[in-house]
Amino acid sequence: MPELVETIYEFQQKSSEKAIELKVGVLTSLGDILMNQYVTYFQKNKNILITVYSMEKNELIHSLNSGKIDIASSFLSDDETLENFEKVLFRMDKMVYYAPNITEICNTISIKTILNFPLVKYPPDNFMNKMIDQYFNIAGKVPVVAAQLPSPYAIIQYCKKNTAGALIAERLLNTLGDSYEHGYCNIDPSYTMKAFLLYKKENPKYRAIKLFIDYVVKLNKNNS
Numbered sequence: 001m002p003e004l005v006e007t008i009y010e011f012q013q014k015s016s017e018k019a020i021e022l023k024v025g026v027l028t029s030l031g032d033i034l035m036n037q038y039v040t041y042f043q044k045n046k047n048i049l050i051t052v053y054s055m056e057k058n059e060l061i062h063s064l065n066s067g068k069i070d071i072a073s074s075f076l077s078d079d080e081t082l083e084n085f086e087k088v089l090f091r092m093d094k095m096v097y098y099a100p101n102i103t104e105i106c107n108t109i110s111i112k113t114i115l116n117f118p119l120v121k122y123p124p125d126n127f128m129n130k131m132i133d134q135y136f137n138i139a140g141k142v143p144v145v146a147a148q149l150p151s152p153y154a155i156i157q158y159c160k161k162n163t164a165g166a167l168i169a170e171r172l173l174n175t176l177g178d179s180y181e182h183g184y185c186n187i188d189p190s191y192t193m194k195a196f197l198l199y200k201k202e203n204p205k206y207r208a209i210k211l212f213i214d215y216v217v218k219l220n221k222n223n224s
Contacts, residue, residue: 019049020208025060026052027074028151029128030093030169030195035073038216048208054151057127064198070205071212072198075131082198088213091171091195091220095135098156098173099165100183108186111139118146120155120166132167135191159183169193 022042026035035052042048053069060072064085076087097109102117119142122128136142146164149155155166156176160183173184197216199209 019043019047020205021049021051022071022205022208022212023051023053023069024071024073024212025055025063025069027060027072027127028054028056029122029126030073030075030172037219038212041215042212048212050212060198064200067203070199070203070209074196074198075128075193076196077131077134078194084200085198086201087196087198088217089194090197090213090217092192093169093171093195095167095187095191095193096170096173096184097165097187098159098168098184099163100160101163102165105165105185108188110188111136114165114187115139115141115143117143118162118164119143120147120149120158120164121145122155123148123150126150131193135167138189167191 024035035050039050039052042050053063055063055072057074060069060074061082063069064072072085073090075093076082097105097114099105099117104113104117115136121132133142143165146162147155147158149158152168152172156168156173158164159166167187168184170184197213199213203209
């Protein structure tokens, strides 16, 4: 039955000459701006329209289950199991310490030094707080919280205007432009987060989904 639905769907797309729409949900903290390069490529080359939604973790999973989105892009913790979905690791995101107003930062900052400064985090129930706290478990404590904000963009802006720091994906900072590149440093010990693409194999748009995922994996592999 899934094969028949897929065949009918493809016939309808070809008959109407409409672009296939893939709805992609992106974890807010992963950075939806990073999707821009994929949107442009598929619009120009593959007749696939990518619609991007920024969501929090629980909403991503719910939307993928309900069919509101076709693909979810999210960080996942190592102990997380998602039996209903196929998942593909497409990137290892290096986390860095972003603190443009803290003069003590240099090429590398230790976790011990980070503890001396206020930290900007996400709201208490946000998935990313679990990931950030996981890093500070090494030290047995977390820095004083300067603010709790809903997105990496809000966190970055706060750090630009205040004496506080945050753990942010280096790739996101670089994508935002040169003005951010000199305000961060490496952290010791280092910390990376695994970014995955999740989807349902029985989705009638499976071939388009597979095309999208293969491209994203290849592009990130070439840029790593």
